[in-house]
Amino acid sequence: MNKRYLPAIASIFVLALLASSIIPVQAQVALLSARAVPSLQVLSIPQDDQVRKTGIILLGMTVPSFDIEGFDPSQFITIPGARPGWPMSGTTTYADLMAQYKILVSYNGVPVAATLVGCQIVEKDKVNALKDKQGPWENVKTVPVDASDRFTCKMRWGKPGVGVLDLYWIGPVPKSGTAAYSELSGHSVSQDVAVGQYIADYIVNLSFAFTIGRTTIYGTEMQDVCVLGWPSVLAMLGSDIILDVTGVENGDYAHGYYITKPDGSLHVIYFDALGLFTSCEDMALLEQAALGMPISWS
Numbered sequence: 001m002n003k004r005y006l007p008a009i010a011s012i013f014v015l016a017l018l019a020s021s022i023i024p025v026q027a028q029v030a031l032l033s034a035r036a037v038p039s040l041q042v043l044s045i046p047q048d049d050q051v052r053k054t055g056i057i058l059l060g061m062t063v064p065s066f067d068i069e070g071f072d073p074s075q076f077i078t079i080p081g082a083r084p085g086w087p088m089s090g091t092t093t094y095a096d097l098m099a100q101y102k103i104l105v106s107y108n109g110v111p112v113a114a115t116l117v118g119c120q121i122v123e124k125d126k127v128n129a130l131k132d133k134q135g136p137w138e139n140v141k142t143v144p145v146d147a148s149d150r151f152t153c154k155m156r157w158g159k160p161g162v163g164v165l166d167l168y169w170i171g172p173v174p175k176s177g178t179a180a181y182s183e184l185s186g187h188s189v190s191q192d193v194a195v196g197q198y199i200a201d202y203i204v205n206l207s208f209a210f211t212i213g214r215t216t217i218y219g220t221e222m223q224d225v226c227v228l229g230w231p232s233v234l235a236m237l238g239s240d241i242i243l244d245v246t247g248v249e250n251g252d253y254a255h256g257y258y259i260t261k262p263d264g265s266l267h268v269i270y271f272d273a274l275g276l277f278t279s280c281e282d283m284a285l286l287e288q289a290a291l292g293m294p295i296s297w298s
Helices: 003-033 175-185 280-290
Strands: 041-046 055-058 098-107 115-128 140-146 151-159 162-169 200-212 215-228 235-237 240-242 257-260 266-269
Touching (some): 055 162, 115 151, 115 280
Parallel strands (some): 055 215
Antiparallel strands (some): 115 200, 235 240
16 A cells, blocks of 8 residues: 555544544534423312312203112101212202313412413213223223313413413203203204203313413313213202202202392202212213113114
């Protein structure tokens, strides 16, 4: 080899070594300099049931006749302090078609004037797993279904970032509850005898946006809303749970508290819609069973 080329070859090797040491360092610097996209912090607190921390919507159905093995609600009528799980068959209940949530939206710890950009509602259905069953242990499975078209959300701000969200049921209302609801609200409602299919536990997904300069940042929050045909516990008189309207203060206690609104219509407040149940899903399944609706299969 011509010795004149040795310096040039040595220089090439030195450059190659330098490049191999610099590239990993550059990659490491790029990783260290990467930053997460900023996001909003969203906090929500349900107001309907602050013990179980869920929103509750009541469709105002008349309680159907039912025959569930080992379950006799009549035994609770005269037991002081008892906690029944069911009103008497044939009891008329009143609709409450709104759930409410306190909302706080902040960025870096400061409340900001965000905008509600998304209100997605997903129904959780329990079905009997027959097709594509994973194993004998899969006796039921959960199927999520988009139900956003049955609800409408209205955000009401008190101050920037601080307010309440009113979640309204705009889906079908049972025919059995039409008269009761109209009596209270003064408005007619749609009639649908098959609305029992909508009794379920629902997921509420809220999305907010806030613009800083040219950048829009987002934040999301998940909540629950429980849609029931009728409430579990209707009223309490002293230490006694009252289920039957007969002979109880002309029936007033059986429906809860009545509040007369400025337009003359009434608003009914129930004491404990879920009663003994700690799970909306369990209450919903039992109500559908009482309506003669079996668990569907998939």
